Amino acid sequence: MTRPRSIVSRILWMHTVAVGTIAVLVPLSLYFMLVAETASLHRASMREQADRIAEHLWLGENDRWQLDLPEALQDLYSDAYDRYVYAIVDVSGTVLFGSHNAGQPIFPDAPREPEPAFLQVQRAYSTISGTRVPKTQDGRTVWIEVAENLSHRDVLIDDIVSNFIPRVAWVALPILLLLLVIETHVVRRMFRPVRAASQRAREIGPRRTDVRLSLDDVPSEIAPLVVAVNEALDRLEQGFRVQREFTADAAHELRTPITILRTRLDTLADAAVAEPLRRDLESMTRVVTQLLEMAEVENMSPEAGERADLRAVAEEVISFLVPLAIAQDRSIALAGTERPVWVSGRGEVIARALRNLVENAIRHTPPGTVVEVTVEPDGTLHIADEGPGIDEADRDLLFRRFWRRDRKRVGGAGLGLSIVKRIMDLCGGSVAVGNRPSGGACFTLRFRLAGRTMPAGGEAAVSFA
Numbered sequence: 001m002t003r004p005r006s007i008v009s010r011i012l013w014m015h016t017v018a019v020g021t022i023a024v025l026v027p028l029s030l031y032f033m034l035v036a037e038t039a040s041l042h043r044a045s046m047r048e049q050a051d052r053i054a055e056h057l058w059l060g061e062n063d064r065w066q067l068d069l070p071e072a073l074q075d076l077y078s079d080a081y082d083r084y085v086y087a088i089v090d091v092s093g094t095v096l097f098g099s100h101n102a103g104q105p106i107f108p109d110a111p112r113e114p115e116p117a118f119l120q121v122q123r124a125y126s127t128i129s130g131t132r133v134p135k136t137q138d139g140r141t142v143w144i145e146v147a148e149n150l151s152h153r154d155v156l157i158d159d160i161v162s163n164f165i166p167r168v169a170w171v172a173l174p175i176l177l178l179l180l181v182i183e184t185h186v187v188r189r190m191f192r193p194v195r196a197a198s199q200r201a202r203e204i205g206p207r208r209t210d211v212r213l214s215l216d217d218v219p220s221e222i223a224p225l226v227v228a229v230n231e232a233l234d235r236l237e238q239g240f241r242v243q244r245e246f247t248a249d250a251a252h253e254l255r256t257p258i259t260i261l262r263t264r265l266d267t268l269a270d271a272a273v274a275e276p277l278r279r280d281l282e283s284m285t286r287v288v289t290q291l292l293e294m295a296e297v298e299n300m301s302p303e304a305g306e307r308a309d310l311r312a313v314a315e316e317v318i319s320f321l322v323p324l325a326i327a328q329d330r331s332i333a334l335a336g337t338e339r340p341v342w343v344s345g346r347g348e349v350i351a352r353a354l355r356n357l358v359e360n361a362i363r364h365t366p367p368g369t370v371v372e373v374t375v376e377p378d379g380t381l382h383i384a385d386e387g388p389g390i391d392e393a394d395r396d397l398l399f400r401r402f403w404r405r406d407r408k409r410v411g412g413a414g415l416g417l418s419i420v421k422r423i424m425d426l427c428g429g430s431v432a433v434g435n436r437p438s439g440g441a442c443f444t445l446r447f448r449l450a451g452r453t454m455p456a457g458g459e460a461a462v463s464f465a
Helices: 007-055 071-076 155-190 192-201 223-266 271-298 310-327 347-364 416-426
Strands: 057-059 065-067 084-089 095-098 117-123 126-137 140-149 307-309 331-337 342-344 370-375 380-384 430-435 441-446 459-464
Touching: 007 057, 007 071, 007 084, 007 126, 007 140, 007 155, 057 126, 057 140, 065 095, 155 192, 223 271, 307 310, 307 347, 310 331, 310 347, 310 370, 347 370, 347 380, 347 416, 347 441, 416 430, 416 441
Parallel strands: 331 370
Antiparallel strands: 057 065, 084 095, 084 140, 117 126, 126 140, 307 342, 331 459, 370 380, 380 441, 430 441
């Protein structure tokens, strides 16, 4: 049988076994205690009866034993009652006095000793149990035997002994089951902080290295593990911080030689040599700029309550990129609602994501075509081009850092889309990519609405050419 791995399951399993064991042992223990107590009461009753008979027994004239029992004792040993018997036996074993059917000693085979003894004899269809007590007077000794027929015990005692286990089981079993239910609730409540810590741990990732597990109400046995995990997260966060700082520092350090190199290229007299170098320098500048932008975005943390007008951000970005599109014989169209669309996030950060996608669309759409930017009232933003589109196999790789479908192509390092993905994570949104039915790629940004968005005022298209 496989043992459960869960701590809660193990505890509940052990408690179930314990409760089951107790459910068996408790009634049995109580039963044996009851039997022992019944036997003790029986012996005490037999000794008391023997002593009462001894009080009415004396040695009379001519050294003959005399017995004068009161009527109450005579009734106790009567034929009608047929439960108790007594016999008074001398040293030779002769019965001097006795109750009904006591023509011989009650315990004929037991030796007669000078001390009281508790005896039991088995007869046909019955068990006789009682005591033998000696009485000595003037140097002569007789033994008083008193016994009870156990087959004719009191009905109440008989019912208690014979029905004790089933009656106790009917009472004890629901109580034990209730105890098990209570213990289950207690154990689950005890491990509630552990489950909360587990939920908190799910939020930890490369993008959220600042999250730590809380020690509030955590059991002392698990607290060292939580502390160790938090310390490990501190070390990981420090490692990520060093990596980000290195990227930012390296990009900053590269800006100065790039500026110097651009100045020297401008002084070259041979345009045929300078132009290819200038294009390579522009590609290098773009890579350094993306590295700086990636480092800055990585160090950002979302702030509650920040919101931006998605329509206004789109207009600002398109106005900024129109000259680039015109220079490359492309145009940009803004469509969708004309009303403000307030979404969660910082405006300048959203603008970076949109700018990266629009620049990417400008580079991939053919000359003479249009890049369409559509703002939906529900906080959705579409950027569509008329280029070759995105292969199905490449869609899961697009947002990885430094991934490029065509590595021979110059002009980028494969960081733009990863920056977009990080920004959307910061804003609590998502990014998806697909192909348009008419051809070309379509990137979709979905933002969370911040507050109430005013009703759309219709669809409009504004062309920038």
